[in-house]
Amino acid sequence: MLSPFGADKTMTAVLSNQADIGFMGSESSIYTYNEGANDYVVNFAQLTQRAGNFLVSREPIEDFSWEDLKGKSVLGGRKGGMPEMVFEYILKQNGIDPQKDLAIDQSIDFGSTAAAFSGGQGDFTVEFEPGATTLESSGKGYVVASLGKESGYVPYTAFSAKKSYIEKHPDVIQSFTNALQKGMDYVNSHTPEEISKVIQPQFKENDLDTITTIVSRYYEQKTWKEDLIFNQDSFELLQDILEDADELDSRTPYGDLVTTEFAKKAVK
Template identity: 60%
Template structure:
């Protein structure tokens, strides 16, 4: 009798455990590198936490690339399969004449998600107030920096003449540089911008995205060879998002 009970228990465990293990093994691993962790990419995190990718048969390994240039390097070197960053990174690689260039296959955001942060509250802030000031604006040629320059020009300020945009500081180091005394203003994503304000080290003055309007700001991309060989994976990934 005792042996029968033990055997029944083993069979019961096998019935419930094996299908679970099997379904996990059947998932296709996709290494994803994002430009930064930000609430700006909430749809992606919802898809991850709600299991949308797993439902599509994908096991996502998420990495923080800390900058579009680093994300692209990871994609081209094979350290990751898919990148999430500004589409300009793919354009630069294509213009270099690489045979296996990066291709954009899905858009994630359509506005700049950064905020202009100053050193003190400015209730009546106007973009024209930036004349003669120094702004820590991010990597030169990156979508955040180019969008900032567009907004400045839109408000009658010529970068390099009326206002200085510092492009020497890496994306991941911008907040630290600002709190360390660099620049009069800085553009930051959430939750970093709000964190600085909560700590009394900076104050959110304006939304860059609200002023710039809609643009193809952040997108998913992969090497052409990966897309050609994994069209079903690309489609499943896109559907899950």
């Protein structure tokens, strides 16, 4: 098992046959397809349907409005990355110009924004977990908005494999998808407290209360799907976001980059 950091590195591992299956943002499959890859990567199981990051303020804000960001500085993500594209998409949907109405700092490494914010940089920061909860528990930040709720049902992460691998090994893909669906069934039939106790050994750096807070936050906004079926409306929303960020020259066909065959069979 490889654990490369970032969708670009995961895609490279799959395309170079270092990995048979990749878990990454679905935008990577679109980029690769548009670059002309013959044996392109196909998404066969969608795991999350919400962006998993949150807007954190330095001060508590009651009745937060996106207008509150005007004239402020925000620690954002790298250009072309999904966290930043989703953030800017939300801003534009709320009448905010990302280039003119606020200052977005994209110079800080993805894993270092929470530390930079704690050190005094920025009025707001966009954080994944456990960064958002850690800032809150230390009294150095306050979650004021969920990008996942604001952006809608975006296919944020999915499992995928090269077209040729899926064609040659449908039994492996089906078995893998069946196992994933069992995990989804467990998540959707147990409480955040129960889930947290089961996964705690995988997150030894966090105590149970922190893990429970994080799982509850994701659970309440329906971050995880009930099934693994990658629907077309979500795929088109993803392309809307890519187009809005000027990262997509031409739209790609859903039928080429997504197969729902295995996910549908996995649903009991």
